[in-house]
Amino acid sequence: MLKVYDDSFGKINKFNVGDIVSWSNIGVKSTGVISDIYFSMVGGRNVAFAKIYGFKDKVEHVVICLNLILVSKSNSKAEEN
Numbered sequence: 650m651l652k653v654y655d656d657s658f659g660k661i662n663k664f665n666v667g668d669i670v671s672w673s674n675i676g677v678k679s680t681g682v683i684s685d686i687y688f689s690m691v692g693g694r695n696v697a698f699a700k701i702y703g704f705k706d707k708v709e710h711v712v713i714c715l716n717l718i719l720v721s722k723s724n725s726k727a728e729e730n
Contacts, residue, residue: 664699664714667723672701672716680704680720 664670664683671680685700697714 664717664719665723668719669721669723670699670701670717671720672710672712672718679706679710681710684709686714 664686666683666686668683669680670683671678673679681701681703683699684702687698687700688695689698690696699712699714699717701710701712701717702708703710
C-alpha cells in the first residue's frame with residue numbers, strides 16, 4: 650500500500666495570482682492568467698485548484714494545479730501607475 654504523508658494533493662506555492670500558465674484538456678492547449686488559488690476538499694483530501702482567465706476564450710476556468718505549466722511569473726514588485 651502506498652503511504653501518503655502530505656495532507657494536500659497539489660501545491661500552491663509554485664504559483665501566484667497574476668502568473669501566466671498553460672494547461673491542456675483532452676488535447677486542447679489553453680493559456681491564461683491566474684486570478685485565484687485555493688484548496689478544496691475532494692475525496693477527503695485538500696486539492697489545490699486555480700481560477701484562470703483564459704486568453705483565447707475570455708472565460709474563467711477552474712483547473713487543478715497539478716495540470717498547470719508555468720509560462721511566466723507575475724512581476725508583483727513592479728510599480729503601478
